[in-house]
Amino acid sequence: MQEESVRSPSYTVPCDDYVHVVEFSPFSSGTSASLLAYGGNQFVVVATCLFQEEDMEVEGVEFNVLRAFHHDLRVDALAWSPESRLDRIPTLRLCTAAADRKLRLLTSDLQDRHEVEVMEGHTSYINHLVFEPTEGKQIASVSDDHTCRVWDLDGRKPTIFRLRSPGVSVCWHPEEVFKLMVAEKKGTIRFYDLATHQAILSLDCGPIASADWCFSNPIKVGAVSGNDWLIWDITRSSYPQEKRPAHRDKAHLFRWSRANDNLFATTGCPGKISSQLLIHHLGHPQVCVRSPSFRWSCGLGSSLRIPFFCSR
Template sequence: MQVVKSNQRVNTPDINITNNTFSMEDSGRGASYTVPCDDYVHVVEFSPFDSGSAALLAYGGNQYVVVGTCRFQEEDMEVEGVEFTTLRVFHHALRVDCLAWSPESRLDKLPQLIRFCTAAADRKVRLLTSDLQNQHEVKVMEGHTSYINHLVFEPTEGKQIASVSDDHTCRVWDLEGNETTTFRLRSPGVSVCWHPEDAFKLMVAEKKGTIRFYDLVTQQAILSLDCGQSPLMSADWCLSNTIKVGAVTGSDWVIWDITRSSYPQEKRPAHVERAGNFRWSRVNENLFSTTGCPGKISSQLLVHHLGHPQPVMIGSATVGAGLSWHRSLPLCVIGGDRKLSFWMTEM
């Protein structure tokens, strides 16, 4: 078990949110904390579920997944900066492109259980389960015929997984690897989200700019949203207020109130070039983050608040992959070249 401690805490002031002369060329602020890694990080995910006293975090490199716990000084005064403890390194045959946590993952009960799923360029979903002792299992799920863009577990019991792909399908799997439902899409699927309390409601975002909500009982679409432009690169369902849906499309972010209209209620430019990721904060329904596509000028991390006309924080990382929010802190993480970078939002 490896413990990495970093006391880097950059107290750079946040961007002045009342200044309407905001420019995308602003240098932004450095990460609040960083944790070194041995390889380029292609995906990083906090577990969104309560799994014990410390937050579970997993990140994927070229042929492995590192699973560990994170503790921050904001939640534990004995920690200086951030403390990352590696629990296990899982071998992975290919580069990890997507990763999702199971709600069954827990460290505060015996036997401990770690369960997550991944996707890679071979178009297969892998379900990895470990007791962090001697029992380790990998199940491979085959069915997609093109690149898998996103994965999610059913959040109440974790007995199902949904995945979306460039093959114009959303597929639902059980934990034995059986494909139980397939939704035919009209363009590549880019994001999939499960309702936090209703196991029969699934949201699927398509690259052409349409988001549909499906009923898994009737296997029919029950609601659709329209961006009005494309490509839609990433979408997220606000789990603390499920009438809100957000996405990035082109270089803009867009927000819907699904009770009011199928067209966005708000839309603003976010990145100079194409935007890449959209994620809602888990502790504030008005807070969300976007990133540009890795390697682009606009690949900064931006944190937005619906009450402010400009980003409330600009992260200066210019290359990054993955984007995830802590389950109980206003803190998000992105991966990059041999490091994880964490930003605490001072709200």
């Protein structure tokens, strides 16, 4: 029997309340790559997190809290804006979703400006949201109300795409900024043209829990359905090119590596004893890393654990 590979966290952050969601900034320009945000019942904390692998002057891990925002309700989803930066004119901008079906746009200059703008329109739970990745002037969100909405930052009436089932994931690729990828729970992934507001491509499989558009190779799309992970080459077929079982219980999340288009991670359903975080490589038949599952959540008075996995 093959021994499982389990890694301990590189750094632990003490927390005084539950943490429900955490996101590193996905943008690699300048100091924005070190930005990390996590949200709990009534707060969002923004910090920097540098590893020695990224900066030789750092000993181990360097974690520094920049700003804490009050949040009216529990944070259920969070997305970073590409406008966030820590250079000459510091700007922090991120958006959250909460159980009141509203988006909250949080902006700070780390000095006098600390703004919260509320966006209303969804009529059910918001499952995922993302900023337009080049300029950050729009936000896309998907919901159980069978819509994908594209919002301007001024809160004007959003563009609405009507879906056939709840939206579970939405992705915006920096090389395809006029297209939006939306995954629906019943098993369809559609690409929408943002100029014509028409669907231009669809991918099919069984019920989808999560999907992602590969950052380093835009012809690749991945998802989890049931216990399996699935990979599409969108230039070849609307059906998956690869499909393999991953979790004993239902899979919950799929995320591509931003540095390697053969590397991706999946998680099992939260709360299941057998649930794990798995890291997969398309060139290897076996799972690369197994780790006890985490949702970046922790108990009251517990800790936020930050693992570091090299993407070589």
